[in-house]
Amino acid sequence: MNALSSVSKETSVLRDYFHGSKVLITGGFGFVGSNMAKTLIEFGADITLLDLRTGEDVGSLINTLGLRDKVRIVQGDVGDLTLVRQLVHESGFRFIFNFAAYATVIEKAVEAPYDTVMANTMGWVNVMEAARTAPVKAEVVFLSSTDKVYGEMDGHAYQEDTTPLRGIGVYDAAKLAADVLGKTYFEVFGLPTVVLRMCNLFGPGDFNTEYRLIPKAMRNLLASDTPVAPELYFDSIDHQRDYLYIEDAVRAILLLAYHKGCRGDVFNLRAAKYTTTPHLLKTLVHIAADVEREHDPRRAEQIIHNGITIKVRETESKVITIKNQHLDGSKLTLATGFEPAVEFEEGLRRTVEAYRMYFQSLRIAS
Ligand SMILES: NC(=O)c1ccc[n+]([C@@H]2O[C@H](COP(=O)([O-])OP(=O)(O)OC[C@H]3O[C@@H](n4cnc5c(N)ncnc54)[C@H](O)[C@@H]3O)[C@@H](O)[C@H]2O)c1
Numbered sequence: 192m193n194a195l196s197s198v199s200k201e202t203s204v205l206r207d208y209f210h211g212s213k214v215l216i217t218g219g220f221g222f223v224g225s226n227m228a229k230t231l232i233e234f235g236a237d238i239t240l241l242d243l244r245t246g247e248d249v250g251s252l253i254n255t256l257g258l259r260d261k262v263r264i265v266q267g268d269v270g271d272l273t274l275v276r277q278l279v280h281e282s283g284f285r286f287i288f289n290f291a292a293y294a295t296v297i298e299k300a301v302e303a304p305y306d307t308v309m310a311n312t313m314g315w316v317n318v319m320e321a322a323r324t325a326p327v328k329a330e331v332v333f334l335s336s337t338d339k340v341y342g343e344m345d346g347h348a349y350q351e352d353t354t355p356l357r358g359i360g361v362y363d364a365a366k367l368a369a370d371v372l373g374k375t376y377f378e379v380f381g382l383p384t385v386v387l388r389m390c391n392l393f394g395p396g397d398f399n400t401e402y403r404l405i406p407k408a409m410r411n412l413l414a415s416d417t418p419v420a421p422e423l424y425f426d427s428i429d430h431q432r433d434y435l436y437i438e439d440a441v442r443a444i445l446l447l448a449y450h451k452g453c454r455g456d457v458f459n460l461r462a463a464k465y466t467t468t469p470h471l472l473k474t475l476v477h478i479a480a481d482v483e484r485e486h487d488p489r490r491a492e493q494i495i496h497n498g499i500t501i502k503v504r505e506t507e508s509k510v511i512t513i514k515n516q517h518l519d520g521s522k523l524t525l526a527t528g529f530e531p532a533v534e535f536e537e538g539l540r541r542t543v544e545a546y547r548m549y550f551q552s553l554r555i556a557s
Pocket residue numbers: 217218219220221222223224241242243244267268269270289290291292293294295309310314335336337338366388389390391392393399
């Protein structure tokens with residue numbers, strides 16, 4: 192069976208499984224949460240989104256794709272146990288996916304360590320507490336963890352059950368605590384938690400254009416009349432990271448929720464590409480120029496001519512950066528059959544096309 196037909200078979204199994212199910216997505220206006228919502232709406236699930244920011248002006252697929260009337264929206268803080276408990280107890284969710292987090296970038300976590308721990312660790316504890324004491328028991332309580340829980344890499348790849356967890360940055364440690372507590376709630380209380388340590392995701396719907404590498408590069412290349420070169424910090428010139436297209440990440444999460452044998456366990460997310468940050472940005476520049484050439488050849492040449500800019504950080508940073516991050520994704524593949532279906536370059540092309548349309552619509556509107 193070729194990859195495409197196996198993905199379409201998988202999609203129809205997942206559609207049947209989630210159709211009509213009550214689902215809670217925390218952080219549902221964010222990048223991953225809104226992409227999950229989009230797919231689960233297509234599958235006919237009964238979706239509630241909990242988020243701090245739920246306004247019509249919030250940059251989110253929920254707004255840009257006109258999905259507000261297809262979901263129930265609850266504005267609130269996962270750090271508020273009373274609210275989370277009431278919502279979970281009253282609603283009887285079958286699946287709970289927790290994406291709410293102070294997650295823009297690690298720089299933001301350093302500026303607000305207390306808020307980071309409250310949202311990223313205690314928010315998850317609140318979700319688990321609410322699910323543990325709920326009259327109707329959820330089948331899956333999912334946490335989006337991160338490869339950053341492992342800290343600096345010693346060998347060739349991080350492995351779930353043998354690599355020590357040594358994340359020490361503020362964001363990394365807050366996620367690490369949540370990640371470990373997920374296992375605790377399964378072992379001690381039998382709560383069906385599933386934890387996924389995710390790599391860098393990219394694709395349409397990431398509106399964190401101020402800070403995150405790919406959305407920020409997209410903004411530089413596409414937001415204004417004259418393209419600006421994407422920026423690379425000098426201290427990240429030799430960094431290597433894993434990258435995966437968002438649709439594949441959503442598939443992996445849904446497959447984990449579907450496979451009952453995955454409950455109570457921790458998985459790494461398999462990437463489509465492990466590469467250096469300069470290579471990522473150079474590939475992005477070439478693909479952006481390629482896409483632009485069909486519309487405006489002069490602008491395409493300008494993008495190529497600009498290339499990328501290497502910048503030195505102006506202030507001394509308290510951010511602890513990890514040089515190399517690479518996840519061994521074989522445990523996830525063995526448990527669910529998951530393999531990335533969208534190649535890295537194809538994912539970048541789709542990303543460029545989506546941002547191009549988005550920024551163009553903003554320019555037309557202004
Ligand atoms: N995007 C990635 O590449 C990536 C990689 C690894 C792990 N993750 C994890 O995946 C999750 C989602 O990330 P994302 O990229 O969608 O981030 P995001 O910043 O786009 O979305 C997070 C959402 O959570 C909401 N939120 C923040 N604090 C909240 C609170 N206290 N109560 C309720 N809502 C709150 C925000 O308003 C936002 O809509 C996070 O837990 C993050 O740690 C993301």
